Amino acid sequence: MNxxxxxxxxxxxxxxxxxxxxxVLARIAGLVxxxxxxxxxxxxxxxxxxxxxxxxxxxHGTESAxxxxxxxxxxxxxxxxxxxxxxxxxxxxxxxLIRVNAEPANxxxxxxxxxxxRAKVVDVTPRAYVFEVTGDAEKIAAFIELLRxxxxxxxxxxxxxxxxxxxxxxxxxxxxxxRRPAEARAASEREExxxxxxxxxxxx
Amino acid sequence: MQLTGSxxxxxxxxxxxxxxxxxxxxxxxxxxxDVMLDYPLRHILCRHEQAAAHAAEGYYKATGRTGTCIxxxxxxxxxxxxxxxxxxxxSMSVVFFTGQVPTAVMGCDAFQEADVxxxxxxxxxxxxxVQNTEDLPRIIKExxxxxxxxxxxxxxxxxxxxxxxxxxxxxxxxxxxxxRGYNPSIHGHPxxxxxxxxxxxxxVRPVLxxxxxxxxxxxxxxxxxxxxxxxxxxTLTLMGLGALDTSHPLWLGMLGMHGTYWxxxxxxxxxxxxxxxxxxxxxxxxxxxxxxxxxKIIHIDIDPTSIRKNVHVDVPIVGDxxxxxxxxxxxxxxxxxxxxxxxxxxxxxxxxxxxxxxxxYDQRPDGPIKPQHAIAEVFRLxxxxxxxxxxxxGQHQMWAGxxxxxxxxxxxxxxxxxxxxxxxxxAALGAQAAFPDKLVITxxxxxxxxxxxxxxxxxxxxxxxxxxxLMNNRYLGxxxxxxxxxxxxxxxxxxxxxxxxxxxxxxxxxxxxLRVERPAEVSVAIEKAIATPGPVVLEVVCDREENxxxxxxxxxxIKDIIDAGEPxxxxxxxxxx
Numbered sequence: 001m002n003x004x005x006x007x008x009x010x011x012x013x014x015x016x017x018x019x020x021x022x023x024v025l026a027r028i029a030g031l032v033x034x035x036x037x038x039x040x041x042x043x044x045x046x047x048x049x050x051x052x053x054x055x056x057x058x059x060h061g062t063e064s065a066x067x068x069x070x071x072x073x074x075x076x077x078x079x080x081x082x083x084x085x086x087x088x089x090x091x092x093x094x095x096x097l098i099r100v101n102a103e104p105a106n107x108x109x110x111x112x113x114x115x116x117x118r119a120k121v122v123d124v125t126p127r128a129y130v131f132e133v134t135g136d137a138e139k140i141a142a143f144i145e146l147l148r149x150x151x152x153x154x155x156x157x158x159x160x161x162x163x164x165x166x167x168x169x170x171x172x173x174x175x176x177x178x179r180r181p182a183e184a185r186a187a188s189e190r191e192e193x194x195x196x197x198x199x200x201x202x203x204x
Numbered sequence: 205m206q207l208t209g210s211x212x213x214x215x216x217x218x219x220x221x222x223x224x225x226x227x228x229x230x231x232x233x234x235x236x237x238d239v240m241l242d243y244p245l246r247h248i249l250c251r252h253e254q255a256a257a258h259a260a261e262g263y264y265k266a267t268g269r270t271g272t273c274i275x276x277x278x279x280x281x282x283x284x285x286x287x288x289x290x291x292x293x294x295s296m297s298v299v300f301f302t303g304q305v306p307t308a309v310m311g312c313d314a315f316q317e318a319d320v321x322x323x324x325x326x327x328x329x330x331x332x333x334v335q336n337t338e339d340l341p342r343i344i345k346e347x348x349x350x351x352x353x354x355x356x357x358x359x360x361x362x363x364x365x366x367x368x369x370x371x372x373x374x375x376x377x378x379x380x381x382x383x384r385g386y387n388p389s390i391h392g393h394p395x396x397x398x399x400x401x402x403x404x405x406x407x408v409r410p411v412l413x414x415x416x417x418x419x420x421x422x423x424x425x426x427x428x429x430x431x432x433x434x435x436x437x438x439t440l441t442l443m444g445l446g447a448l449d450t451s452h453p454l455w456l457g458m459l460g461m462h463g464t465y466w467x468x469x470x471x472x473x474x475x476x477x478x479x480x481x482x483x484x485x486x487x488x489x490x491x492x493x494x495x496x497x498x499x500k501i502i503h504i505d506i507d508p509t510s511i512r513k514n515v516h517v518d519v520p521i522v523g524d525x526x527x528x529x530x531x532x533x534x535x536x537x538x539x540x541x542x543x544x545x546x547x548x549x550x551x552x553x554x555x556x557x558x559x560x561x562x563x564x565y566d567q568r569p570d571g572p573i574k575p576q577h578a579i580a581e582v583f584r585l586x587x588x589x590x591x592x593x594x595x596x597x598g599q600h601q602m603w604a605g606x607x608x609x610x611x612x613x614x615x616x617x618x619x620x621x622x623x624x625x626x627x628x629x630x631a632a633l634g635a636q637a638a639f640p641d642k643l644v645i646t647x648x649x650x651x652x653x654x655x656x657x658x659x660x661x662x663x664x665x666x667x668x669x670x671x672x673x674l675m676n677n678r679y680l681g682x683x684x685x686x687x688x689x690x691x692x693x694x695x696x697x698x699x700x701x702x703x704x705x706x707x708x709x710x711x712x713x714x715x716x717x718l719r720v721e722r723p724a725e726v727s728v729a730i731e732k733a734i735a736t737p738g739p740v741v742l743e744v745v746c747d748r749e750e751n752x753x754x755x756x757x758x759x760x761x762i763k764d765i766i767d768a769g770e771p772x773x774x775x776x777x778x779x780x781x
Contacts, residue, residue, distance in 0.1 A: 019385060022333060023321055030326055064512075071509045077330040077350055080385040 009060045011040060012086045013162050014070065016055040019078040020046060028055065028079070031072055037061050041094075043159035052080060056092075056161045089165040095134045095158045097122070098144065101151035102129045110150055117143045128153060205375070209337040209368040210239040213301075216344040217245060219377035222272050224248065224263065224637055226256040230276025231316055232303035232365040248637055248666055253280050255630035255659040257287020261296045262634030265617045266592055268422065270352045271298040271634065277305055278316030281362075282323065286624060288358045289327040293621025294443060295420055297356035299347045300324075304333070304364040320362050329357030334364065337372030349381045354388030355507040356420050388506060392523030392531060400478075400502045400519045401535035407476035407500075409550045410436040413459065413488075416443030416620070417481015417505060417525050424448065424613045426529035427480060433536050435543040437554055439467040441482050442605050443620045446613040456554070457563075460488040461756045462602035465561035465767055466554055468754070472498075472762050473553070479503045481525045484514045485621070486758075494761035504528050561754070561767050563606055572747040573723050575675045576603050579647060581727050582673055583609040586734065591643040592617065592635045596628035596652025599681040599752045604647045626655030629672060633659055636668040643671070643734065650676040650700055660713035663739040671733050672741045674706055677748045685751045689772045691779040710741035719743045 018024045025044060032039055041058040061069065066084065073082045085092075100110055102124075114121065114131050117139065123130035133143055137160070144155065207215070213236060217225070224246045229237040240247060250256035253275045260271030275284055281302040291298045305314040324331050330350050332343055343361060351359040404410060412434075418427050424447045431438050431454055439459040440447055448455055457464035459471060471477065471488075477499050482488070484503075489495040496515055503510075503517040504525055511520040521528050544551075565576040579600065582593075587609050594617040595601040601618055610616060617635060619627035632646040653674055663670050680698040687695050710717030716736050720729035726744065733742040753768035757776050766772060 022335070023325065023331075026322065027325055034326065068509065068513060075507070075509055077383060077386045 008062050010086075011058055011060050012066045012084055013090070013092060013160065014057045014059065014066075014073070015083045015085055015162055015164075016057060016073065016079055017047070017081040018053050018055060019080065020051050020053045021078055024053070024078045025055075027076055028057070028073065031076075032057075032059055032069065035061065035065055035069055037065070037069075041157075041159040043161050056159070058160055083164070085162050085164060090162050091165060092136050092160050092162040093134055094137065094140055094160045095132065096140055096144075097156045098131045098133065098147060099123075099128050099153040099155075100131065100147050101153065102127060106150045110147070113143070113146050117146075119143065205373070206371045207374045208235070208239070208371050209334075209340060209363070210236040212337065212340045212372065212374045213344070213363070213368065214239055214243040214245065215374065216341050216377050217272070218243060220344065220348050221269075225272040225274050226250055226259040226263070226634060226637075227274035228253050228256055228276065228280060230278075230280045230303060232277045232305060233274070233363070233368070235365070235369050236274075236303075236363075246637075247274070248662065250630065250633075250662050251658045252656065253283035254286050254626070255633070255656050255662070257284040257298070257300070258290065258624070258627050258630035258656070259634030259637065259659075260298045260300075261287060261291050261294075261627075262594060262617050262631030263638045264297050264356075264634075265419075265631070266614055266635035267638045268614060269638075270348055271296070272301070273298060274301045275303065276316065277303040277320070277365075278318045280316075281320040282318050285323060285327065286622075288324055288360065290619050290622040290624045290627060291358040292327045292329065294619065295356045295416060296358065297352040297420075298358045299351050300328075300358060300360040302360060302362050303368075304362045306366040307335070307364045308366070310364065320360070324360050327358070328360045329355075331360040331362065333362040334367050337367050337370050338374075340367075340372070341374065341377050345378045346381055346383060350383070350386060354386075355417075388524075389508070389522045390506075390524045390527055392504065392521040392528035394531070396519055396521045397528065397531045398535055400504075400521060400532060401539065403476055403500055403502060403519060404434055404478065404536060405539045405541060407436075407474075408546055409473060409475040409499075410434065410478060410547070411456075411470040411474040411476070412436045412438040412478050412480065413441070413471065413482055414438065414444045414447045414480045415441040415482025418444055418447035419481075419613045421481060421506070421525035422613070423481070423526035423529055426526055426533065428452070429533050430480075430529055430536070433533060433543070435547060436478070437470055437551065439463065439470065441485070441488060441620070442601075442618060444482065445605060445608050445616040445618075446610050449611045450609045451611070458605045458608070460485075461490075461758070462606065462752050462754065464558075464563060464606065465754045465765060466557035468756065468762050468765055469557045470554060471495075474499050477501045479505075480529070481505060483507075483510045486514075489514060489762075490756050490764075491759060491761040494763070504532075564768060565750070567723055569723055571723070573721070573726060573744055575600060575677065575744070575746045575750055576607065577723060578673070578675065578726050578730075578744045578746065579603045580607045581730055582645065582647060583607055585727060585730050586643060586645065587611075589643050589734075590615065591645050592632070592639065594618065594628045594632035594635060594644070594646045596646070596648045597623045597625045597682075598649045598652065599677075599685065599750075600647055600649045600652075600675040601628075602682075602752045625649075625652045628652060629670070630656050630659050632670045632672075633663055633668055636663070636670050637666065640668065644669075645671045645673060645734075647673050647675065649681060650674060650678060650703060650706075651680045653706075654700075654703070657709065660710065660715050660739060660741070664714040667738070669738050669740070672739070673730065673733065674741055674743045675746050676703075676706065676743050677746045677750070678703060679748055681750075682752070684749070688749070688751070689755075690757070690776055692777065694779065706741055706743040710739075715739040715741060717741050717743070719745065721745045
């Protein structure tokens, strides 16, 4: 995750608050597609305020293209707020349902693996288990890798959801202190750039 | 009060102050057109929906008031898509109302159904499908507000037939708008404005590069004040023409692909570029990797998306151009500096460029009419009448930009971003509808005019005395020019020598047709066209193969500009042989 791609692209986690209205998702998908990028993951649901929805969107792109995309998303009337959480302290989770073969010879191993990853068994048949597991991208990738030799029949993923760490009103600086030094350095350079941009955009 | 959707619609338009709409009826909007008869709205029936869309754009550009366009579903709506996209690219405030099939059959391939929301999502500032009759007042209020505020743009409202016909509660037109996802920045950041002023105070080779944003933001007074304050040479984009009086001594002419040589030289030799309401279009920057390498850039724009989209900017200021310029001028007035003296060398250099590479053409008295001559004559003869000039797209448009003379904003209407052939004539129709007593001229090409000339009859019907100056070279001139310069003169699909008799065509529609073929008669013909009441088509039979120079070839750097008479470098050859 967040690894640099071949052409200077990397995955960005964008969190959008949008009007819970017809056509909004099509608008977002259209904007990202117009940049020539594919949406890696997408999750949409209502917020505490039923007239608004929260969207977590993961998309690969170069820094400048993502910056431009964020600005264009922000420009949409039906999009209330867009935050790029990629370099912010944040928690991300995805829920996955996995149906694996449960032959007598490997039933125990499947359960042991599930136990290590705190996955729940949500369906059992004589031939298969369905596990439910929640975690970040690394954990889910590791879990799938370990189950693969047993024979995975089907994987269904919700797509990533993400939330910023810390209190919503806390200044960004505090959140940043929680990061590892190297990561924090790179992030703080970006932060300075962003602060400069914010200076340029003063709400009326 | 229980009213039908159509009645609510008409009441809302009246409350919004809409007096004129351009449109074309059809099946699903019959009910609305029936109700319309009982309201004072002036509906101008265009003969093609594309013309209605461009007319609404022309109306907006000439007046600054949002244009209104009403069409039916399906083909009515899809015919406006070119106009919608044109308005989107050039930030024109127009609200489009499209009929839609009844909600019950939407998505069922009903007769004259098109997914207009999906089709126009990427070419509107905002679009919305009305799902409840009672939402109409709020949606219409928001549509006009969104369209004209911030960076202006087209907004589309899709109106299903049943929404128009069913009854709903109407308690008046809302007085205010609150949209949580839409708050355009108006005031520039004071810190950034101070930084900009400091940069300007240090510059010895500044250039002001203004765009359409100055026109849309009604900021030409503030812009002119800035020019006078800092004594900087000033160029404008095609869309910005009119933001500065062309008789101003610091006026450089238009810049860009076919801009003046010296304006373009200023862009590459300046130490500070001050972009105001312009968006660094590729027709202005040329090759991006070579653009703005040796200068600092200040960029003032209301749309944060425009900032750093193509070009690195040192001091971005997001805000309404009028507000930002007021504040910036305030800062600059505090600075004690002999602006003109500090730039003496710079102005001297510009004068040299101007003398060495003037705009020029060779009009022989016995030769064919040079299009530049006719266009320059149009401006010379009408300048004092403060006309509104609209153009099509192509060579004639670029010549009109080069030879443009005007004192005020909102007198120049052209299609810049989308480059829509056929735009000029219906846009002029729209401007004339707004100002029936003003002189409105279209400088058009024969290729362009054939795309939308059907609306001559609309001009006749509504007594809109548009004067069409038709630059007829019987070619798609700009395409031919590229084929000549970059494709070894192999002309492919550009010959328009089989064409209608434009004099008879004008007469067939009930307008006046005139023709001029000799250079000596051009000015008399133009004067006659202007003096003739009603719509007039003056066909100017031009030199067929005149080229438009200077020219920065597409994708080339500004320094590679080709002036008239200079050879085209072999490396620019793009043909297949």
